[in-house]
Amino acid sequence: MGFSIPEVSIRRLSIYLRCLRQALSRGEEWIQSTELARTCGISSSLVRKDLSYFGEFGIRGRGYRVEKLIKAIEEIIGIDEPIKVIIVGAGNLGRALIRHLQEIPYFRVVGAFDKNASKVGSTVSGVRVYPVAEMEKFSRETSPQIAVLAIPPEGLQETVDMVSRAGIRGVLSFALQGIKVPPGVVMNYVEIASEIEFLSYKIKKGSVA
């Protein structure tokens, strides 16, 4: 595709996928864009526009074939094969993330890493905790695609550099910190504190989304 697809449209694919999977589990074979829109809480014109970026999926009068659209979106996102994920940091947040992600069928947490010797060797939901020094060797053998960093902000730059050396190209961080992202690495932030700050701002302004 030669044109640039808006980031929000890509993000909404995840929402469509969840709604479509629910429709499938209810035994629905076809879904109209109006119905998909309603269950996702997104306007039907937006649903049609988002999906049109990626191809022609609907049939006039019948809507979308649920199973086919799920497969198409999974392929677009790149989760038609399970994504191999490592968790760096096996503290409270890291362990909660392992348990959470292990419940999702299209993710596979292949290993966790911690620099604290007391955590190394333990197992969380069947996932073993390795010393960080072994990350490169581990990655050569297992080829994880994504590293989720559940570590304090101080160690962020060092860890991102290490993850990059290990050949892992996608990084999700829970610490919002200005760092230098190595070339070839895609980095994404989820910071709970700033999400709460954003809510606080919206409440204060009296603006309701």
Place this chain on the structure above:
Amino acid sequence: MGFSIPEVSIRRLSIYLRCLRQALSRGEEWIQSTELARTCGISSSLVRKDLSYFGEFGIRGRGYRVEKLIKAIEEIIGIDEPIKVIIVGAGNLGRALIRHLQEIPYFRVVGAFDKNASKVGSTVSGVRVYPVAEMEKFSRETSPQIAVLAIPPEGLQETVDMVSRAGIRGVLSFALQGIKVPPGVVMNYVEIASEIEFLSYKIKKGSVA
């Protein structure tokens, strides 16, 4: 303010705040927009544009007074007074969130709620777990502003309605689910699975942000 400030600019205020606090802890009294930009990893023209939405903070040639800009941003966001937060769901994720948020000085986790009787009465980082049925009474007495929902998607609608009845106006959810947001409530989603999906898409497309 009569005009609408872009959501991304509001979100970047959280990043500026973190960088400014670090500058303050290094003993810096003044900071140039170029230096603030560098430490935040954001372009200096964007920094100046974002801050200009909220007022005139800089002085030509000297930059921003660090402490004054921190106070101004805290007031804009609404965290000049600590934000009172409740956590609904005291499972793995809920407990990790309590520990994480209790470490941030401008948040105060005032209580946690769970429907599981075996969790009620326990304490996590000094935060007591109450039965969900007590949320309304608790909120009348304590007036929390934000509810963070660490619950499975099935219970989301019911819980959001309950939180709304308790008079809590800001809701952060970790389950992405099409629900009906009650009037007067601002809702925000952090979904880890879809953040990883977004990374997967970016890696697959070979586009590096």
